[in-house]
Amino acid sequence: MGKKHSSSMGSWDMKTMFHCSIIMFFLGGIATFYFYRNNVQEAVVSHDLKVVTLTTTTTITTTNALSDTSNTNEDTQVQETYTNTIEDTQIKKSDPSPNTNEDTQIQKSDTDTQPLNHERSLKIAMPSLTETCDLFSGHWVYDNKSHYPLYKENECSYLHGDLACQTYGRKDSKYQKWRWQPHDCDFPRFDGKMMLEKLTNKRLLFVGDSVNRNQWDSMMCLLHTSIPGEKKLGVGLNKTLYTFRSNDYNISIDYYWAPMLVESNGDDPSNHRLDHRTIRVKSIEKHARHWVDADILIFNSYLWWRLPQVKLLKSPGSLLGGDNQVYDMVDNVRAYKMALNTWSQWVHANINRDRTKMFFMGVTATHSKAEDWGGKHLGTCYKEKEPVKDENYWESGTDPKMLRILESTLGKLKAKGVNVQLVNITQLTQQRKDGHPTLHRRLWRPLTDEQIKNPARTSDCTHWCLPGVPDIWNELLLAYIFSATNTISQ
Numbered sequence: 042m043g044k045k046h047s048s049s050m051g052s053w054d055m056k057t058m059f060h061c062s063i064i065m066f067f068l069g070g071i072a073t074f075y076f077y078r079n080n081v082q083e084a085v086v087s088h089d090l091k092v093v094t095l096t097t098t099t100t101i102t103t104t105n106a107l108s109d110t111s112n113t114n115e116d117t118q119v120q121e122t123y124t125n126t127i128e129d130t131q132i133k134k135s136d137p138s139p140n141t142n143e144d145t146q147i148q149k150s151d152t153d154t155q156p157l158n159h160e161r162s163l164k165i166a167m168p169s170l171t172e173t174c175d176l177f178s179g180h181w182v183y184d185n186k187s188h189y190p191l192y193k194e195n196e197c198s199y200l201h202g203d204l205a206c207q208t209y210g211r212k213d214s215k216y217q218k219w220r221w222q223p224h225d226c227d228f229p230r231f232d233g234k235m236m237l238e239k240l241t242n243k244r245l246l247f248v249g250d251s252v253n254r255n256q257w258d259s260m261m262c263l264l265h266t267s268i269p270g271e272k273k274l275g276v277g278l279n280k281t282l283y284t285f286r287s288n289d290y291n292i293s294i295d296y297y298w299a300p301m302l303v304e305s306n307g308d309d310p311s312n313h314r315l316d317h318r319t320i321r322v323k324s325i326e327k328h329a330r331h332w333v334d335a336d337i338l339i340f341n342s343y344l345w346w347r348l349p350q351v352k353l354l355k356s357p358g359s360l361l362g363g364d365n366q367v368y369d370m371v372d373n374v375r376a377y378k379m380a381l382n383t384w385s386q387w388v389h390a391n392i393n394r395d396r397t398k399m400f401f402m403g404v405t406a407t408h409s410k411a412e413d414w415g416g417k418h419l420g421t422c423y424k425e426k427e428p429v430k431d432e433n434y435w436e437s438g439t440d441p442k443m444l445r446i447l448e449s450t451l452g453k454l455k456a457k458g459v460n461v462q463l464v465n466i467t468q469l470t471q472q473r474k475d476g477h478p479t480l481h482r483r484l485w486r487p488l489t490d491e492q493i494k495n496p497a498r499t500s501d502c503t504h505w506c507l508p509g510v511p512d513i514w515n516e517l518l519l520a521y522i523f524s525a526t527n528t529i530s531q
Contacts, residue, residue, distance in 0.1 A: 174226035176517055177465045181428050181472060184220040190508035191231050197262035197507075199274050199285065202483030204258055206506035211481035213426055216506060221469055221513045228520045231512075233267030237290065239523050240264075244293040248332060249341035250300035252405055254283075255504050256339070257296035259511035261285045264294060280310045282331060295335070299328040300345040303380045306360040307345055318345060319352040319360050319368065322379045325387050333391055337522060340461075341402040342380070343443060344503065351376035374442050381450040389459050398522060399460070401451060402514065403467040407438045408474040408502045422477045422502035429472040436471055462521050466514050476510040477502045 194200065194207050202209065247257040265272065270289040277284070278297075285294040298310040304321040307313040308328075332338060349372065354360060356367035371379075392399065411420030413436045414429050435441075444467055451461050479500035492499040505511050 174223060174228075176223050176226070176228055176520065177468060178225075179221055179223040179469070180432050181219045181469075182222045183215070183218060185218045187220065188230065189220060190217040191512050192262050192266050192508055194508060197265050199258075199261050199265060200507060201254075201258055203478065203501070204255060204482065204504060204507045206478050206481040206509075209478075209481045209483060211478075211506065215426060216473075216475045216510075217508045219428065219473070219510075221517075228517065229523075231263060231516050231519070233263070235523070236264065236519065237267050237292075240290075240292045240294075242291045243336040244295065244334065245337040245339070246293075246295045246297060246332060246335035247339045247341075248297045248299055248328075249302070249339075249402075250298075250344050251504065252344060253339065253341040253402065254296050254298070255507075256341075256402065256511045256514055257283070257294065259507055259509075260294055260515050262507060263512065263515060264292070268292065278331065281308070281328075297328065297331055300342065301380060302328070302340070302342045302384045304328070304360060305345070306362070308360070317352065318348050318350075318373075318376075319354055319362070319366075320376065320380060321360065322353050322376065323383055325383050329387050329391065336397060338392070338397060338399045339402060339464075339518065340384075340400070342377075343404040344407075346373050346377045346443065347438075347440070349373055353379075374440070374446065377443060378446045378450075381446060385450050385454050388461065389454060389457055392459070394459055398462075400462045400464050400518060400521065401447065402518075403447070403463060403465040404439060404444055405466065406436050406470040406473070408436060408477065410437055411497075413437050414474060419497065421479075421497045421500050422474050423479045423497040423500040425474045425477075427475055429474055432468075432472070434471050435468075439467065439471065464514070464518055464521065466517065469513070470510065473505075473510050474502075476505050478504055478506050481506070 194205055207214065245260070247253045247260075261274075264285070264287075268287045268290060270287060273284075273286050273288075275284040275286065276282070281298040283296045286292065298308070300307045300313070301318070301320055302325060304324040304327055306315055306317075306319040350370050351373050352366075352368040352370055353376065354366065354368045356365060358366050388399065408414075408422040408425070411417050411422075411425075414434065416425075448463060451463055454461055477500070479502070480496055482501060482504075488499060
Protein backbone atom coordinates (compact mmCIF):
# COMPACT_ATOMS: atom_id res chain seq x y z
CA MET A 42 0.00 0.00 0.00
CA GLY A 43 2.85 2.34 0.90
CA LYS A 44 4.62 1.80 -2.43
CA LYS A 45 1.39 2.17 -4.42
CA HIS A 46 0.63 5.46 -2.70
CA SER A 47 4.18 6.74 -3.37
CA SER A 48 3.95 5.88 -7.10
CA SER A 49 0.61 7.73 -7.47
CA MET A 50 1.95 10.93 -5.91
CA GLY A 51 5.01 11.00 -8.23
CA SER A 52 2.85 10.65 -11.32
CA TRP A 53 0.58 13.48 -10.17
CA ASP A 54 3.59 15.83 -9.52
CA MET A 55 4.93 15.30 -13.03
CA LYS A 56 1.61 16.21 -14.67
CA THR A 57 1.26 19.31 -12.45
CA MET A 58 4.74 20.52 -13.28
CA PHE A 59 4.12 19.98 -17.02
CA HIS A 60 0.88 21.97 -16.94
CA CYS A 61 2.44 24.74 -14.90
CA SER A 62 5.31 24.97 -17.32
CA ILE A 63 2.89 25.40 -20.25
CA ILE A 64 0.97 28.15 -18.44
CA MET A 65 4.17 29.99 -17.49
CA PHE A 66 5.47 29.76 -21.06
CA PHE A 67 2.17 31.13 -22.41
CA LEU A 68 2.13 34.05 -19.96
CA GLY A 69 5.75 34.82 -20.71
CA GLY A 70 4.97 34.90 -24.40
CA ILE A 71 2.13 37.35 -23.91
CA ALA A 72 4.34 39.65 -21.84
CA THR A 73 7.08 39.48 -24.46
CA PHE A 74 4.60 40.30 -27.24
CA TYR A 75 3.24 43.42 -25.50
CA PHE A 76 6.72 44.60 -24.56
CA TYR A 77 7.92 44.19 -28.15
CA ARG A 78 4.88 45.96 -29.64
CA ASN A 79 5.19 48.98 -27.35
CA ASN A 80 8.88 49.41 -28.10
CA VAL A 81 8.30 49.17 -31.83
CA GLN A 82 5.63 51.92 -31.67
CA GLU A 83 7.96 54.20 -29.71
CA ALA A 84 10.70 53.59 -32.23
CA VAL A 85 8.32 54.42 -35.10
CA VAL A 86 7.32 57.72 -33.46
CA SER A 87 10.95 58.62 -32.77
CA HIS A 88 12.09 57.59 -36.24
CA ASP A 89 9.36 59.46 -38.11
CA LEU A 90 9.54 62.67 -36.10
CA LYS A 91 10.43 65.51 -38.47
CA VAL A 92 10.34 68.94 -36.77
CA VAL A 93 8.93 70.30 -33.55
CA THR A 94 8.49 74.06 -33.65
CA LEU A 95 7.31 76.05 -30.68
CA THR A 96 4.69 78.61 -31.60
CA THR A 97 5.91 81.11 -29.06
CA THR A 98 7.62 83.82 -31.08
CA THR A 99 8.67 87.35 -30.42
CA THR A 100 11.23 89.84 -31.66
CA ILE A 101 14.74 90.68 -30.57
CA THR A 102 16.87 93.67 -31.44
CA THR A 103 20.65 93.53 -31.08
CA THR A 104 22.73 96.50 -30.08
CA ASN A 105 25.05 96.18 -33.05
CA ALA A 106 22.68 95.97 -35.96
CA LEU A 107 19.03 95.89 -36.83
CA SER A 108 18.81 92.20 -37.65
CA ASP A 109 16.17 90.26 -39.49
CA THR A 110 15.99 86.48 -39.66
CA SER A 111 13.42 86.44 -42.42
CA ASN A 112 14.37 85.83 -46.05
CA THR A 113 11.31 87.71 -47.25
CA ASN A 114 10.08 91.27 -46.97
CA GLU A 115 7.06 90.31 -44.94
CA ASP A 116 6.66 91.88 -41.52
CA THR A 117 7.02 89.57 -38.55
CA GLN A 118 3.99 89.49 -36.29
CA VAL A 119 4.95 89.65 -32.62
CA GLN A 120 3.24 87.14 -30.39
CA GLU A 121 3.67 86.48 -26.70
CA THR A 122 2.35 83.08 -25.75
CA TYR A 123 4.55 82.01 -22.85
CA THR A 124 2.59 79.22 -21.09
CA ASN A 125 3.33 76.08 -19.10
CA THR A 126 2.70 73.99 -22.17
CA ILE A 127 3.85 74.17 -25.75
CA GLU A 128 0.69 74.50 -27.83
CA ASP A 129 0.09 73.63 -31.46
CA THR A 130 3.27 71.54 -31.63
CA GLN A 131 2.84 68.96 -34.35
CA ILE A 132 4.50 65.57 -34.82
CA LYS A 133 4.11 63.62 -38.02
CA LYS A 134 3.46 60.01 -37.08
CA SER A 135 3.67 57.21 -39.65
CA ASP A 136 1.27 54.28 -39.62
CA PRO A 137 2.65 50.84 -40.66
CA SER A 138 -0.21 50.70 -43.15
CA PRO A 139 0.77 52.35 -46.46
CA ASN A 140 -2.79 53.67 -46.91
CA THR A 141 -2.88 55.93 -43.84
CA ASN A 142 -0.94 59.08 -42.99
CA GLU A 143 -2.13 60.91 -39.88
CA ASP A 144 -0.99 64.21 -38.31
CA THR A 145 -1.19 63.85 -34.56
CA GLN A 146 -0.99 66.75 -32.13
CA ILE A 147 0.76 66.39 -28.79
CA GLN A 148 1.37 68.63 -25.80
CA LYS A 149 4.66 68.62 -23.99
CA SER A 150 4.73 69.40 -20.28
CA ASP A 151 7.26 71.91 -19.04
CA THR A 152 8.66 69.16 -16.77
CA ASP A 153 9.54 66.95 -19.73
CA THR A 154 13.02 68.00 -20.71
CA GLN A 155 14.06 65.05 -22.91
CA PRO A 156 14.53 65.92 -26.60
CA LEU A 157 12.70 63.56 -28.95
CA ASN A 158 15.67 63.30 -31.28
CA HIS A 159 18.59 65.25 -32.69
CA GLU A 160 16.50 66.64 -35.55
CA ARG A 161 14.38 68.76 -33.21
CA SER A 162 14.42 72.49 -34.19
CA LEU A 163 13.22 75.10 -31.71
CA LYS A 164 12.11 78.68 -32.28
CA ILE A 165 12.85 80.03 -28.83
CA ALA A 166 10.83 83.02 -27.66
CA MET A 167 13.30 85.75 -26.83
CA PRO A 168 12.23 88.98 -25.16
CA SER A 169 12.78 91.93 -27.48
CA LEU A 170 14.72 95.01 -26.52
CA THR A 171 11.63 97.18 -26.97
CA GLU A 172 9.78 94.94 -24.47
CA THR A 173 12.49 94.57 -21.83
CA CYS A 174 13.81 98.13 -21.72
CA ASP A 175 12.19 101.53 -21.48
CA LEU A 176 13.89 103.27 -24.38
CA PHE A 177 12.33 106.60 -23.43
CA SER A 178 13.66 106.83 -19.87
CA GLY A 179 17.18 108.17 -20.08
CA HIS A 180 19.37 111.22 -20.49
CA TRP A 181 21.20 113.17 -23.18
CA VAL A 182 24.94 112.60 -23.56
CA TYR A 183 27.17 114.96 -25.50
CA ASP A 184 28.91 112.79 -28.06
CA ASN A 185 31.24 114.41 -30.57
CA LYS A 186 33.31 111.27 -31.09
CA SER A 187 30.80 108.83 -32.61
CA HIS A 188 28.71 109.11 -35.75
CA TYR A 189 26.68 112.20 -34.85
CA PRO A 190 25.45 114.06 -36.74
CA LEU A 191 24.12 111.27 -38.93
CA TYR A 192 24.37 113.45 -42.06
CA LYS A 193 25.48 116.94 -42.99
CA GLU A 194 22.96 119.69 -43.55
CA ASN A 195 24.49 120.76 -46.86
CA GLU A 196 24.43 117.19 -48.18
CA CYS A 197 20.63 116.89 -47.93
CA SER A 198 19.37 118.90 -50.86
CA TYR A 199 15.75 118.03 -50.03
CA LEU A 200 15.79 119.63 -46.57
CA HIS A 201 13.15 122.32 -46.10
CA GLY A 202 14.64 125.75 -45.45
CA ASP A 203 12.73 126.33 -42.22
CA LEU A 204 14.72 123.46 -40.66
CA ALA A 205 18.15 124.19 -42.19
CA CYS A 206 19.40 126.28 -39.28
CA GLN A 207 23.06 126.64 -40.21
CA THR A 208 22.18 127.62 -43.76
CA TYR A 209 20.19 130.48 -42.25
CA GLY A 210 22.83 131.74 -39.86
CA ARG A 211 23.12 129.49 -36.82
CA LYS A 212 26.80 129.41 -35.89
CA ASP A 213 26.97 126.78 -33.14
CA SER A 214 26.69 123.06 -33.95
CA LYS A 215 26.70 121.45 -30.51
CA TYR A 216 22.94 120.77 -30.78
CA GLN A 217 23.72 118.20 -33.50
CA LYS A 218 25.94 116.02 -31.30
CA TRP A 219 23.77 114.93 -28.41
CA ARG A 220 23.08 111.21 -28.10
CA TRP A 221 20.04 109.81 -26.29
CA GLN A 222 21.05 107.16 -23.77
CA PRO A 223 18.36 104.99 -22.09
CA HIS A 224 19.13 104.15 -18.47
CA ASP A 225 19.11 100.36 -18.64
CA CYS A 226 20.05 99.47 -22.20
CA ASP A 227 21.17 100.71 -25.58
CA PHE A 228 19.36 100.67 -28.88
CA PRO A 229 20.60 100.12 -32.43
CA ARG A 230 22.10 103.21 -34.02
CA PHE A 231 21.29 104.17 -37.57
CA ASP A 232 22.50 101.70 -40.20
CA GLY A 233 21.91 102.98 -43.73
CA LYS A 234 22.51 99.66 -45.47
CA MET A 235 20.17 97.82 -43.14
CA MET A 236 17.55 100.52 -43.58
CA LEU A 237 17.83 100.23 -47.35
CA GLU A 238 17.38 96.46 -47.17
CA LYS A 239 14.34 96.65 -44.91
CA LEU A 240 12.52 99.38 -46.80
CA THR A 241 12.94 97.93 -50.29
CA ASN A 242 9.49 97.53 -51.88
CA LYS A 243 7.89 99.43 -48.99
CA ARG A 244 5.88 102.61 -48.57
CA LEU A 245 6.50 104.45 -45.31
CA LEU A 246 4.01 107.26 -44.66
CA PHE A 247 4.07 110.03 -42.05
CA VAL A 248 0.64 111.54 -41.34
CA GLY A 249 -0.01 114.59 -39.20
CA ASP A 250 1.11 118.13 -38.53
CA SER A 251 4.32 120.03 -39.30
CA VAL A 252 6.28 118.30 -36.51
CA ASN A 253 5.63 115.00 -38.28
CA ARG A 254 6.79 116.68 -41.47
CA ASN A 255 9.90 117.68 -39.49
CA GLN A 256 10.48 113.98 -38.73
CA TRP A 257 9.80 113.07 -42.37
CA ASP A 258 12.50 115.56 -43.42
CA SER A 259 14.88 113.81 -41.03
CA MET A 260 14.04 110.37 -42.44
CA MET A 261 14.43 111.66 -45.98
CA CYS A 262 17.89 113.06 -45.20
CA LEU A 263 18.92 109.81 -43.49
CA LEU A 264 17.91 107.84 -46.57
CA HIS A 265 19.25 110.33 -49.10
CA THR A 266 22.83 109.45 -48.23
CA SER A 267 22.07 105.71 -47.93
CA ILE A 268 20.19 104.97 -51.14
CA PRO A 269 22.34 104.82 -54.29
CA GLY A 270 20.95 105.79 -57.64
CA GLU A 271 18.36 108.32 -58.64
CA LYS A 272 15.94 109.78 -56.07
CA LYS A 273 13.01 112.09 -56.70
CA LEU A 274 10.87 114.38 -54.57
CA GLY A 275 7.29 114.88 -55.71
CA VAL A 276 4.32 116.90 -54.50
CA GLY A 277 0.66 116.07 -55.12
CA LEU A 278 -2.93 116.37 -53.89
CA ASN A 279 -2.74 120.16 -53.69
CA LYS A 280 0.49 119.94 -51.70
CA THR A 281 -0.99 117.73 -48.99
CA LEU A 282 1.18 114.77 -50.10
CA TYR A 283 4.97 114.80 -50.44
CA THR A 284 6.78 111.76 -51.83
CA PHE A 285 10.48 110.96 -51.67
CA ARG A 286 11.04 108.00 -53.96
CA SER A 287 13.75 105.63 -55.15
CA ASN A 288 12.58 103.76 -58.24
CA ASP A 289 15.63 101.49 -58.22
CA TYR A 290 14.59 100.01 -54.86
CA ASN A 291 10.85 100.74 -55.02
CA ILE A 292 11.00 102.75 -51.79
CA SER A 293 8.60 105.59 -50.99
CA ILE A 294 9.00 107.81 -47.93
CA ASP A 295 5.88 109.97 -47.91
CA TYR A 296 4.32 112.71 -45.81
CA TYR A 297 0.61 113.59 -45.73
CA TRP A 298 -0.58 116.87 -44.22
CA ALA A 299 -3.53 116.27 -41.83
CA PRO A 300 -2.79 118.30 -38.68
CA MET A 301 -5.95 117.23 -36.84
CA LEU A 302 -6.34 113.85 -38.62
CA VAL A 303 -10.05 114.55 -39.21
CA GLU A 304 -11.20 117.26 -41.64
CA SER A 305 -10.39 120.73 -40.34
CA ASN A 306 -9.97 124.34 -41.34
CA GLY A 307 -6.24 123.72 -41.30
CA ASP A 308 -6.27 121.21 -44.15
CA ASP A 309 -4.82 123.68 -46.63
CA PRO A 310 -1.05 123.23 -46.19
CA SER A 311 -0.31 126.72 -47.54
CA ASN A 312 -3.09 128.80 -45.95
CA HIS A 313 -3.79 127.80 -42.37
CA ARG A 314 -2.73 130.73 -40.19
CA LEU A 315 -6.01 130.92 -38.33
CA ASP A 316 -6.93 132.05 -34.83
CA HIS A 317 -9.47 129.26 -34.28
CA ARG A 318 -9.96 125.56 -34.94
CA THR A 319 -12.96 124.08 -36.76
CA ILE A 320 -13.33 120.36 -37.46
CA ARG A 321 -15.76 117.79 -38.81
CA VAL A 322 -15.14 115.39 -35.98
CA LYS A 323 -16.73 112.37 -37.70
CA SER A 324 -15.14 112.95 -41.13
CA ILE A 325 -11.78 111.36 -41.88
CA GLU A 326 -12.21 109.46 -45.15
CA LYS A 327 -11.22 112.44 -47.29
CA HIS A 328 -7.71 112.11 -45.85
CA ALA A 329 -7.57 108.48 -44.84
CA ARG A 330 -8.23 106.99 -48.27
CA HIS A 331 -4.69 108.06 -49.16
CA TRP A 332 -3.19 106.07 -46.27
CA VAL A 333 -4.52 102.54 -46.74
CA ASP A 334 -1.79 101.17 -49.02
CA ALA A 335 1.13 102.10 -46.76
CA ASP A 336 3.31 99.35 -45.27
CA ILE A 337 4.38 101.53 -42.32
CA LEU A 338 2.22 104.36 -40.93
CA ILE A 339 3.51 106.98 -38.50
CA PHE A 340 0.85 109.31 -37.09
CA ASN A 341 0.98 112.38 -34.91
CA SER A 342 -1.45 115.12 -33.90
CA TYR A 343 -0.99 117.56 -31.05
CA LEU A 344 0.07 121.11 -31.92
CA TRP A 345 -3.25 122.11 -33.46
CA TRP A 346 -5.21 121.08 -30.38
CA ARG A 347 -3.60 123.54 -27.97
CA LEU A 348 -6.11 126.35 -28.41
CA PRO A 349 -8.58 126.13 -25.51
CA GLN A 350 -11.71 125.59 -27.63
CA VAL A 351 -12.60 123.85 -30.89
CA LYS A 352 -15.66 124.26 -33.12
CA LEU A 353 -17.40 121.00 -34.06
CA LEU A 354 -19.07 121.80 -37.36
CA LYS A 355 -22.57 120.33 -37.71
CA SER A 356 -23.73 122.06 -40.90
CA PRO A 357 -22.63 121.17 -44.45
CA GLY A 358 -21.02 124.60 -44.96
CA SER A 359 -17.36 125.42 -45.43
CA LEU A 360 -14.87 124.66 -42.68
CA LEU A 361 -13.28 128.02 -43.37
CA GLY A 362 -16.27 129.91 -42.05
CA GLY A 363 -19.45 131.56 -43.25
CA ASP A 364 -22.73 133.03 -42.07
CA ASN A 365 -24.58 129.73 -42.17
CA GLN A 366 -22.23 127.67 -40.04
CA VAL A 367 -23.83 125.58 -37.31
CA TYR A 368 -21.41 124.24 -34.72
CA ASP A 369 -20.88 123.24 -31.11
CA MET A 370 -18.05 124.81 -29.17
CA VAL A 371 -16.21 122.28 -26.97
CA ASP A 372 -12.99 122.35 -24.98
CA ASN A 373 -9.85 121.18 -26.75
CA VAL A 374 -9.28 118.07 -24.61
CA ARG A 375 -12.76 116.72 -25.31
CA ALA A 376 -12.46 117.51 -29.02
CA TYR A 377 -9.08 115.75 -29.18
CA LYS A 378 -10.58 112.65 -27.60
CA MET A 379 -13.48 112.66 -30.07
CA ALA A 380 -11.18 113.04 -33.06
CA LEU A 381 -8.91 110.21 -31.88
CA ASN A 382 -12.00 108.03 -31.47
CA THR A 383 -12.94 108.69 -35.12
CA TRP A 384 -9.36 107.91 -36.17
CA SER A 385 -9.23 104.68 -34.15
CA GLN A 386 -12.54 103.46 -35.62
CA TRP A 387 -11.17 104.03 -39.10
CA VAL A 388 -7.91 102.22 -38.30
CA HIS A 389 -9.81 99.25 -36.87
CA ALA A 390 -12.07 98.98 -39.90
CA ASN A 391 -9.66 99.71 -42.75
CA ILE A 392 -6.06 98.81 -41.97
CA ASN A 393 -4.74 95.34 -42.78
CA ARG A 394 -2.96 94.63 -39.50
CA ASP A 395 -1.08 91.66 -41.03
CA ARG A 396 0.52 93.94 -43.58
CA THR A 397 0.79 97.42 -42.07
CA LYS A 398 2.81 98.39 -39.04
CA MET A 399 1.45 101.46 -37.24
CA PHE A 400 3.05 103.95 -34.86
CA PHE A 401 1.91 107.10 -33.11
CA MET A 402 4.49 109.69 -32.08
CA GLY A 403 4.17 111.20 -28.62
CA VAL A 404 3.59 114.92 -28.08
CA THR A 405 6.62 117.20 -28.32
CA ALA A 406 7.75 120.14 -26.23
CA THR A 407 7.42 123.78 -27.30
CA HIS A 408 9.94 125.78 -25.31
CA SER A 409 8.17 129.12 -25.39
CA LYS A 410 8.47 130.03 -21.70
CA ALA A 411 12.03 130.31 -20.40
CA GLU A 412 10.85 130.75 -16.83
CA ASP A 413 9.97 127.04 -16.85
CA TRP A 414 13.67 126.15 -16.78
CA GLY A 415 14.82 129.16 -14.77
CA GLY A 416 15.37 131.49 -17.72
CA LYS A 417 14.48 135.10 -18.26
CA HIS A 418 11.01 136.52 -17.85
CA LEU A 419 9.31 136.59 -21.26
CA GLY A 420 12.22 134.59 -22.64
CA THR A 421 11.90 131.59 -24.99
CA CYS A 422 14.25 129.11 -26.62
CA TYR A 423 16.00 132.01 -28.36
CA LYS A 424 19.81 131.72 -28.01
CA GLU A 425 19.57 128.53 -25.93
CA LYS A 426 22.58 126.27 -26.55
CA GLU A 427 22.36 123.58 -23.85
CA PRO A 428 19.69 121.02 -22.90
CA VAL A 429 17.89 121.14 -19.57
CA LYS A 430 19.85 118.94 -17.16
CA ASP A 431 16.89 117.76 -15.08
CA GLU A 432 15.70 114.43 -16.53
CA ASN A 433 12.23 114.97 -15.03
CA TYR A 434 11.77 118.48 -16.38
CA TRP A 435 8.29 119.15 -17.80
CA GLU A 436 7.51 122.42 -19.53
CA SER A 437 4.23 124.22 -18.97
CA GLY A 438 3.24 124.10 -22.65
CA THR A 439 2.88 120.31 -22.74
CA ASP A 440 -0.52 119.09 -21.55
CA PRO A 441 -0.23 115.63 -19.91
CA LYS A 442 -4.00 115.11 -20.32
CA MET A 443 -3.50 114.95 -24.08
CA LEU A 444 -0.89 112.25 -23.71
CA ARG A 445 -3.12 110.22 -21.38
CA ILE A 446 -5.99 110.42 -23.92
CA LEU A 447 -3.65 109.18 -26.64
CA GLU A 448 -2.41 106.30 -24.47
CA SER A 449 -6.00 105.34 -23.59
CA THR A 450 -7.06 105.36 -27.25
CA LEU A 451 -4.16 103.13 -28.28
CA GLY A 452 -4.88 100.81 -25.35
CA LYS A 453 -8.48 100.33 -26.48
CA LEU A 454 -7.31 99.57 -30.01
CA LYS A 455 -4.87 96.99 -28.71
CA ALA A 456 -7.67 95.29 -26.76
CA LYS A 457 -9.42 94.87 -30.12
CA GLY A 458 -6.35 93.23 -31.65
CA VAL A 459 -4.97 96.33 -33.41
CA ASN A 460 -1.48 97.32 -32.31
CA VAL A 461 -0.47 100.95 -32.81
CA GLN A 462 2.84 101.41 -31.01
CA LEU A 463 3.29 104.65 -29.09
CA VAL A 464 6.77 106.11 -29.66
CA ASN A 465 6.80 108.15 -26.49
CA ILE A 466 9.31 110.90 -27.25
CA THR A 467 7.57 113.41 -24.96
CA GLN A 468 10.00 113.36 -22.03
CA LEU A 469 13.18 113.31 -24.10
CA THR A 470 12.05 116.39 -26.08
CA GLN A 471 11.33 118.28 -22.86
CA GLN A 472 15.03 118.75 -22.17
CA ARG A 473 16.08 119.91 -25.63
CA LYS A 474 15.39 123.64 -25.46
CA ASP A 475 18.56 124.12 -27.53
CA GLY A 476 17.32 122.25 -30.60
CA HIS A 477 14.91 124.75 -32.22
CA PRO A 478 15.41 126.98 -35.28
CA THR A 479 14.47 130.23 -33.49
CA LEU A 480 15.25 132.88 -36.14
CA HIS A 481 17.66 130.68 -38.12
CA ARG A 482 15.23 129.55 -40.78
CA ARG A 483 13.69 130.57 -44.04
CA LEU A 484 11.11 133.27 -43.36
CA TRP A 485 7.91 133.16 -45.39
CA ARG A 486 7.41 136.90 -45.00
CA PRO A 487 9.71 139.73 -43.85
CA LEU A 488 9.88 140.46 -40.16
CA THR A 489 8.08 143.53 -38.91
CA ASP A 490 9.87 146.18 -36.90
CA GLU A 491 8.22 144.87 -33.74
CA GLN A 492 9.37 141.34 -34.46
CA ILE A 493 12.90 142.52 -35.05
CA LYS A 494 12.86 144.27 -31.67
CA ASN A 495 11.51 141.13 -29.92
CA PRO A 496 13.37 138.18 -31.44
CA ALA A 497 12.45 135.89 -28.52
CA ARG A 498 8.75 136.20 -29.30
CA THR A 499 9.40 135.74 -33.02
CA SER A 500 11.48 132.61 -32.54
CA ASP A 501 10.28 129.21 -33.70
CA CYS A 502 10.45 127.04 -30.57
CA THR A 503 8.13 124.36 -31.95
CA HIS A 504 10.08 122.79 -34.80
CA TRP A 505 13.58 121.33 -34.74
CA CYS A 506 16.84 122.03 -36.54
CA LEU A 507 18.20 119.27 -38.75
CA PRO A 508 20.43 117.41 -38.23
CA GLY A 509 19.20 117.24 -34.68
CA VAL A 510 16.60 115.89 -32.28
CA PRO A 511 14.22 114.30 -34.87
CA ASP A 512 17.07 112.05 -36.04
CA ILE A 513 16.95 110.43 -32.58
CA TRP A 514 13.18 109.99 -32.95
CA ASN A 515 13.80 108.08 -36.15
CA GLU A 516 16.47 105.90 -34.56
CA LEU A 517 13.99 104.97 -31.83
CA LEU A 518 11.26 104.42 -34.41
CA LEU A 519 13.52 102.10 -36.39
CA ALA A 520 14.23 100.08 -33.24
CA TYR A 521 10.53 99.16 -33.30
CA ILE A 522 10.07 98.83 -37.06
CA PHE A 523 12.97 96.48 -37.58
CA SER A 524 12.72 94.27 -34.50
CA ALA A 525 13.37 90.74 -35.78
CA THR A 526 12.68 87.23 -34.54
CA ASN A 527 15.69 85.36 -33.19
CA THR A 528 15.70 81.66 -34.06
CA ILE A 529 17.86 79.17 -32.17
CA SER A 530 18.36 75.58 -33.33
CA GLN A 531 19.13 72.82 -30.90
